[in-house]
Amino acid sequence: MSEKKIPYKIYLEENEMPKFWYNLRADMKNKPAPLLNPGTHQPMTAEELSGVFCEELVKQELDNETREYPIPEEIRDFYKMYRPSPLVRAYCLEEKLQTPAKIYYKFEGNNTSGSHKLNSAIAQAYYAKKQGLKGVTTETGAGQWGTALSMACSYFGLDCKVYMVKVSYEQKPFRREVMRTYGADVTPSPSDTTNVGRKILEQFPGTTGSLGCAISEAVEVAVSNPGYRYVLGSVLNQVLLHQSVIGLESKIAMDKYGIKPDVIIGCAGGGSNLGGLIAPFMGEKLRGEADYQIIAVEPASCPSLTRGKYAYDFCDTGMVCPLAKMYTLGSGFIPAPNHAGGLRYHGMSSILSQLYDDGYMEARSVEQTAVFAAAEQFARVEGILPAPESSHAIKVAIDEALKCKETGEEKTILFGLTGTGYFDLVAYQKYHDGEMSDYIPTDEELAKGFASLPQF
Amino acid sequence: MSEKKIPYKIYLEENEMPKFWYNLRADMKNKPAPLLNPGTHQPMTAEELSGVFCEELVKQELDNETREYPIPEEIRDFYKMYRPSPLVRAYCLEEKLQTPAKIYYKFEGNNTSGSHKLNSAIAQAYYAKKQGLKGVTTETGAGQWGTALSMACSYFGLDCKVYMVKVSYEQKPFRREVMRTYGADVTPSPSDTTNVGRKILEQFPGTTGSLGCAISEAVEVAVSNPGYRYVLGSVLNQVLLHQSVIGLESKIAMDKYGIKPDVIIGCAGGGSNLGGLIAPFMGEKLRGEADYQIIAVEPASCPSLTRGKYAYDFCDTGMVCPLAKMYTLGSGFIPAPNHAGGLRYHGMSSILSQLYDDGYMEARSVEQTAVFAAAEQFARVEGILPAPESSHAIKVAIDEALKCKETGEEKTILFGLTGTGYFDLVAYQKYHDGEMSDYIPTDEELAKGFASLPQF
Numbered sequence: 001m002s003e004k005k006i007p008y009k010i011y012l013e014e015n016e017m018p019k020f021w022y023n024l025r026a027d028m029k030n031k032p033a034p035l036l037n038p039g040t041h042q043p044m045t046a047e048e049l050s051g052v053f054c055e056e057l058v059k060q061e062l063d064n065e066t067r068e069y070p071i072p073e074e075i076r077d078f079y080k081m082y083r084p085s086p087l088v089r090a091y092c093l094e095e096k097l098q099t100p101a102k103i104y105y106k107f108e109g110n111n112t113s114g115s116h117k118l119n120s121a122i123a124q125a126y127y128a129k130k131q132g133l134k135g136v137t138t139e140t141g142a143g144q145w146g147t148a149l150s151m152a153c154s155y156f157g158l159d160c161k162v163y164m165v166k167v168s169y170e171q172k173p174f175r176r177e178v179m180r181t182y183g184a185d186v187t188p189s190p191s192d193t194t195n196v197g198r199k200i201l202e203q204f205p206g207t208t209g210s211l212g213c214a215i216s217e218a219v220e221v222a223v224s225n226p227g228y229r230y231v232l233g234s235v236l237n238q239v240l241l242h243q244s245v246i247g248l249e250s251k252i253a254m255d256k257y258g259i260k261p262d263v264i265i266g267c268a269g270g271g272s273n274l275g276g277l278i279a280p281f282m283g284e285k286l287r288g289e290a291d292y293q294i295i296a297v298e299p300a301s302c303p304s305l306t307r308g309k310y311a312y313d314f315c316d317t318g319m320v321c322p323l324a325k326m327y328t329l330g331s332g333f334i335p336a337p338n339h340a341g342g343l344r345y346h347g348m349s350s351i352l353s354q355l356y357d358d359g360y361m362e363a364r365s366v367e368q369t370a371v372f373a374a375a376e377q378f379a380r381v382e383g384i385l386p387a388p389e390s391s392h393a394i395k396v397a398i399d400e401a402l403k404c405k406e407t408g409e410e411k412t413i414l415f416g417l418t419g420t421g422y423f424d425l426v427a428y429q430k431y432h433d434g435e436m437s438d439y440i441p442t443d444e445e446l447a448k449g450f451a452s453l454p455q456f
Numbered sequence: 457m458s459e460k461k462i463p464y465k466i467y468l469e470e471n472e473m474p475k476f477w478y479n480l481r482a483d484m485k486n487k488p489a490p491l492l493n494p495g496t497h498q499p500m501t502a503e504e505l506s507g508v509f510c511e512e513l514v515k516q517e518l519d520n521e522t523r524e525y526p527i528p529e530e531i532r533d534f535y536k537m538y539r540p541s542p543l544v545r546a547y548c549l550e551e552k553l554q555t556p557a558k559i560y561y562k563f564e565g566n567n568t569s570g571s572h573k574l575n576s577a578i579a580q581a582y583y584a585k586k587q588g589l590k591g592v593t594t595e596t597g598a599g600q601w602g603t604a605l606s607m608a609c610s611y612f613g614l615d616c617k618v619y620m621v622k623v624s625y626e627q628k629p630f631r632r633e634v635m636r637t638y639g640a641d642v643t644p645s646p647s648d649t650t651n652v653g654r655k656i657l658e659q660f661p662g663t664t665g666s667l668g669c670a671i672s673e674a675v676e677v678a679v680s681n682p683g684y685r686y687v688l689g690s691v692l693n694q695v696l697l698h699q700s701v702i703g704l705e706s707k708i709a710m711d712k713y714g715i716k717p718d719v720i721i722g723c724a725g726g727g728s729n730l731g732g733l734i735a736p737f738m739g740e741k742l743r744g745e746a747d748y749q750i751i752a753v754e755p756a757s758c759p760s761l762t763r764g765k766y767a768y769d770f771c772d773t774g775m776v777c778p779l780a781k782m783y784t785l786g787s788g789f790i791p792a793p794n795h796a797g798g799l800r801y802h803g804m805s806s807i808l809s810q811l812y813d814d815g816y817m818e819a820r821s822v823e824q825t826a827v828f829a830a831a832e833q834f835a836r837v838e839g840i841l842p843a844p845e846s847s848h849a850i851k852v853a854i855d856e857a858l859k860c861k862e863t864g865e866e867k868t869i870l871f872g873l874t875g876t877g878y879f880d881l882v883a884y885q886k887y888h889d890g891e892m893s894d895y896i897p898t899d900e901e902l903a904k905g906f907a908s909l910p911q912f
Contacts, residue, residue: 007469007470007536008470008533008536008537009537011467013463014463078839080463080464080465081465081544081548081838081839082839088537110566112839112840112841112876114878151839155548155839174630174878177881177884177885177888178881180885181832181835181836181841181888183836379568379638380610380611380637380639381611382537383534383537383538383568383607383611384567384568385568385634385637420568422570422630422634422879425629425630425633425634428633428634428636429636432633
């Protein structure tokens with residue numbers, strides 16, 4: 001197929017959109033380790049989990065076997081409002097870099113939540129509504145998940161209580177207004193509205209918060225209010241299942257034009273975007289049908305894959321959640337205050353952790369000033385203002401494209417552009433003003449986080 | 457064609473995108489009145505205008521005859537990065553309103569500048585580059601035009617100096633950072649960097665600025681720096697020409713599905729979006745080939761069409777620009793400080809003014825709290841956070857749809873959703889906190905603006 005025939009943006013028709021989510025676990029020989037009851041250290045049962053999560057989501061969480069889950073029609077209708085997201089050929093970036101590589105990105109930022117998070121938010125809100133619940137609680141870091149969930153809850157008429165990591169709440173005052181526009185209730189975390197929040201505030205006065213801590217507060221509110229359940233925007237198996245829509249659409253679009261990526265790159269915080277983007281490609285790799293180089297990119301200041309331990313850990317600071325086996329820095333780890341964006345979770349999706357441990361993907365860590373330089377370079381030629389999180393993937397995509405320039409290889413690179421940076425302009429401003437710094441935690445600092453790992 | 461067959465979003469293929477801009481003036485029997493030299497009161501010649509504008513743009517500005525202008529390939533390539541913009545069927549809004557009306561909107565906010573302004577910015581930057589200029593100067597109000605121009609200049613490697621209305625500069629600090637990301641130089645207006653700015657500051661200390669004043673500053677800098685020209689994001693004939701891409705795409709998409717709008721609605725500040733959206737439809741109306749109800753929506757606090765005079769006026773406060781015949785409140789008119797969004801220009805495109813005067817379109821004014829209520833209602837069901845400007849059109853589209861509910865008419869409504877509200881959250885916050893007020897200028901206040909009209 002002639003090079004010129006590939007459009008700048010590949011959209012799918014509505015009838016080409018995926019009708020099923022793909023459950024990567026079905027193709028994994030080594031299944032992700034089960035969640036454990038923090039008291040008994042036995043695998044969590046469906047019954048135990050259903051106090052925290054909706055029933056259908058519990059089923060999805062525990063199901064390592066079913067390969068395809070039909071996407072309910074109500075969710076597909078909502079998807080049609082903002083999906084399919086465009087698969088973009090980065091012609092302008094390629095020309096700027098003078099690389100023989102062909103660069104594609106799947107742009108998930110063209111919806112009001114500004115990120116891919118909406119893909120799972122609408123699914124989780126749908127199942128909560130179907131179960132007849134009153135509302136849901138959650139945490140949010142950079143605010144993308146909270147915004148997405150607010151939109152989803154507003155659509156289905158559910159109450160939405162969001163605990164927002166305090167540093168983000170302060171750095172991103174406008175995020176709160178978007179969530180309010182969608183009718184959500186937003187509290188900076190740690191707060192004095194929960195037992196666990198009060199305890200953390202007492203122990204660490206002046207803390208700027210962490211995702212782990214906000215999760216503890218949201219879970220406490222969910223389990224102590226009848227008709228409420230907790231929902232989570234990343235890490236969990238169910239989330240990766242819903243996010244598979246990213247990879248499925250990408251694959252359908254690429255197949256349509258006979259394109260096969262050599263390298264697939266995604267930023268990785270809890271793993272929702274990366275796990276979704278790579279799902280169908282990794283499936284082929286696991287089944288021995290194709291090979292792809294898959295790269296997870298994380299911040300050097302929160303390096304769970306590249307410097308973490310593969311161990312059972314608490315998902316939250318308050319230790320009220322089940323234990324998950326994952327690459328982790330320990331639930332006590334909090335990134336340095338100069339860390340600007342999201343991707344600040346101490347652990348990584350159990351699915352991705354297992355795949356990484358089994359050698360199916362690699363991981364790289366990058367420093368934030370280099371990430372913002374890549375973000376600005378990208379914005380100036382591709383016209384999209386990327387979120388700092390997404391820019392981690394941009395940075396490594398550019399690195400790979402420049403390697404191709406040296407070697408002359410015409411590799412096809414696919415990366416996930418998870419969202420937009422409209423609410424990250426405090427960080428952009430710091431970068432412009434030369435006030436942004438990098439920080440790589442020392443081994444001693446990491447050791448403090450590891451000390452918070454459960455011993456058993 | 458079956459109702460169900462119409463997708464939520466209609467995208468065009470790259471090869472279906474318009475290759476020509478449509479010059480509405482070619483089909484107007486009464487041509488828009490020419491720009492006049494403020495000194496001689498004679499029509500401005502191409503030579504006179506070329507000190508301020510690029511040569512090709514001067515040609516476009518003065519050309520009332522050529523029906524179609526080929527869109528240069530370089531601009532079409534840039535358009536491909538963010539166009540075609542989706543034409544969306546507002547199924548969810550229709551259901552919420554329980555209206556038999558069919559509502560469509562053309563969404564121009566899915567690019568980083570967040571609005572339709574990019575359509576003309578890239579054209580103007582292209583012609584400046586082609587002429588070998590060093591850079592361009594401009595004004596911006598809400599900041600959408602400045603952002604769009606920054607992106608366009610960055611793409612072509614042009615210097616970009618933006619004078620930003622002071623009240624917007626203060627209410628939208630993050631806009632400046634987006635412009636800086638694209639390498640632009642942004643100054644709050646009035647400023648002490650120009651003669652006209654210093655004069656206005658002396659006359660009105662503490663003024664929050666106006667578009668008219670920012671225009672004067674930008675023009676002064678353009679004409680006093682070799683290699684620079686001034687560019688404008690609205691009002692001018694050339695801008696409406698470029699913006700015709702909005703209407704052309706809408707029409708192609710609707711024709712594809714056999715849809716014919718009964719009512720076409722657009723917000724109107726200087727007229728760039730409205731003039732672009734309606735262009736091909738108005739062309740059919742002018743040629744007697746079809747009929748459409750066309751509604752311009754403006755803020756009650758800045759009502760140039762509904763309460764202005766049709767007269768020659770200064771385009772800018774400093775009176776350095778040519779005179780334009782338009783519906784105007786007088787260049788001395790400044791909207792009340794509680795006015796939250798854009799659409800604050802004292803006049804209206806000469807083309808639209810003539811069409812309005814000739815009875816080809818109607819105008820309505822709406823108050824801002826009602827506009828924000830419509831914005832929030834829209835956001836909650838359609839998932840897009842609209843700009844306050846765009847929400848003027850939403851408000852009237854909802855009004856029209858509710859009328860259909862009463863009468864049972866199944867009208868097809870098309871409105872322009874010009875942009876997103878990510879940078880308008882100070883205003884949204886005021887609305888949420890019940891601190892937003894309405895203001896309708898009294899006849900006495902309007903009389904003060906009219907007193908600034910040139911007498912001849």
